[in-house]
Amino acid sequence: MKLTDTEIADNYNDVWVLGEVVDGQIHKVTLELLGVARKLADKRASGNSKVVCLLMGNKVNGLEKNLFYQSADRVIMVEDESLKYFNDLIYAAVVSRLIKKYKPEIVISGATSKGRSLMPLVAVQIETGLTADCTGLDIDEESGLLLQTRPAYGGNIIATIKCENHRPQMSTVRQGVFKAVEADNSRTGELIREGVLEEEKQTRFTVLSEESYGEDSKISLHDANIIVTGGRGVKSPEGFKIIHALAESVRGAVGATRATIDSGWISYSHQVGQTGLTVQPKVYIACGVSGQIQHLVGMQSSDFIIAINKDPDAPIMQLADVAIVGDLFEVVPEITKLMSN
Ligand SMILES: Cc1cc2nc3c(=O)[nH]c(=O)nc-3n(C[C@H](O)[C@H](O)[C@H](O)COP(=O)(O)OP(=O)(O)OC[C@H]3O[C@@H](n4cnc5c(N)ncnc54)[C@H](O)[C@@H]3O)c2cc1C
Known part of the structure; x- marks a missing residue:
């Protein structure tokens, strides 16, 4: 009215x-x-x-x-x-x-x-x-x-x-x-x-029980101080292994872009962005992520952003506090090694 x-x-x-x-x-x-x-x-x-x-x-x-x-x-x-x-x-x-x-x-x-x-x-x-x-x-x-x-x-x-x-x-x-x-x-x-x-x-249906399904990673994206996100640059579900390894070494959570979820490489509960989760970690590490606006709206308030990308002109590289130009399959394992020592 x-x-x-x-x-x-x-x-x-x-x-x-x-x-x-x-x-x-x-x-x-x-x-x-x-x-x-x-x-x-x-x-x-x-x-x-x-x-x-x-x-x-x-x-x-x-x-x-x-x-x-x-x-x-x-x-x-x-x-x-x-x-x-x-x-x-x-x-x-x-x-x-x-x-x-x-x-x-x-x-x-x-x-x-x-x-x-x-x-x-x-x-x-x-x-x-x-x-x-x-x-x-x-x-x-x-x-x-x-x-x-x-x-x-x-x-x-x-x-x-x-x-x-x-x-x-x-x-x-x-x-x-x-x-x-x-x-x-x-x-x-x-x-x-x-x-x-x-x-x-008096409603048309009765709820008999409730069950919650959680994220399939050990640390929730909302609680994580550090998030390591894989984008299409990881190339395959196997490519996510190095993302998980880095996340584990820094006690972080694994994030993902919609492109990787649509490709069936990782589950939706990891998606960051407009149609996924909004996160504000202390450190956000974007690996092989181009940085389209629909992804940025979900993570741009992170305190410190590190981007690893082959393309120096990818939009995420402009937003990042540290932009590493390189192949993520070389850079990510190097960082994991450093963090694990
Ligand atoms: C209505 C709507 C809602 C959407 N919601 C979301 C959302 O919630 N979240 C989301 O993420 N997207 C969302 N999208 C999709 C979004 O527009 C992009 O398509 C998506 O974010 C791109 O994902 P990406 O960065 O992984 O892939 P791409 O854009 O393909 O980028 C891949 C990047 O990887 C780099 N790369 C490739 N190989 C390597 C390598 N070996 N080493 C280093 N870098 C490499 C490339 O240079 C490139 O920059 C939405 C789209 C629409 C229309």
């Missing part, structure tokens, strides 16, 4: 983060989003915008403390047996009802598999817009609107999107795009408890 400026100004306030819990712990992306939610709330000219985390699940009691430490002013907690497994229909019904009740002006969620399933459903139910996979969020000083930045048209342009006439303004953001703020253990906040209505539990 289209709203007038007065309806928006009179009714909508606060920045919400949809919290996520994995194995009894707050998901890292939730902590990252609370940091950016704080900045957005502080920038609202009204000055009374609060950071609110909506936390839903079966056993989430007690987790609110961490959310307060990480910038939340208020936690709305929905703890219920029906939320044990992620059933997007139940979750969406509850989120939509609470959004209608509390009227936040901004709602952000991690672009996790749950967030990607939940947010579009909610956006349809409450009739508002949604910008997926944002790489930047800010407040327009003049209009007070949320500026939602993301790559568009296959990564060829960076678009900034506004949602002018509908509320809330909704975005998803991938893990690793923003950094979590330092926890302040002296912070506290307001805890509100809500429930799940009986009719919200």
Whole structure:
């Protein structure tokens, strides 16, 4: 439903983060989003915008403390047996009802598999817009609107999107795009408890169990300080052996470009880039990677980038802090030898 400026100004306030819990712990992306939610709330000219985390699940009691430490002013907690497994229909019904009740002006969620399933459903139910996979969020000083930045048209342009006439303004953001703020253990906040209505539990399907499938490398790309990435330059699945060896010698994780995944050389869980993961390691070593924009958007915020490529004019070589011109089949084993000694 289209709203007038007065309806928006009179009714909508606060920045919400949809919290996520994995194995009894707050998901890292939730902590990252609370940091950016704080900045957005502080920038609202009204000055009374609060950071609110909506936390839903079966056993989430007690987790609110961490959310307060990480910038939340208020936690709305929905703890219920029906939320044990992620059933997007139940979750969406509850989120939509609470959004209608509390009227936040901004709602952000991690672009996790749950967030990607939940947010579009909610956006349809409450009739508002949604910008997926944002790489930047800010407040327009003049209009007070949320500026939602993301790559568009296959990564060829960076678009900034506004949602002018509908509320809330909704975005998803991938893990690793923003950094979590330092926890302040002296912070506290307001805890509100809500429930799940009986009719919200009646859905067309029941989730019987949940299983997570992890990455097939020893260290998660999101947790790794060092990532060694192989591109089409590795030539074959066997070519990835030297990438794995270097990653192991520096206790890093293995990344990959989409070209290598499309060729079936390595699994999708390793993909870095626009349609893969966004990573921010301390050191990113790109081996035989050309550096197309769709790859760069997933790793360009790395602290230090080393590129190994035969072609000195490859785009990645311009971005790199250290660009090594050479054959990766000679250079990579040399570095591995040095690191292993
Ligand atoms: C909508 C869309 C989404 C996409 N999403 C992603 C994404 O998430 N992630 C992603 O990575 N890509 C993505 N892509 C694909 C992207 O456009 C590129 O095609 C891809 O990143 C190229 O991978 P590459 O660098 O491995 O291969 P290439 O571009 O073929 O580059 C190979 C490089 O290896 C070098 N090389 C070759 N042999 C050697 C050697 N022996 N030693 C050293 N260097 C060597 C070459 O000089 C070259 O620079 C997407 C594309 C589209 C359209």
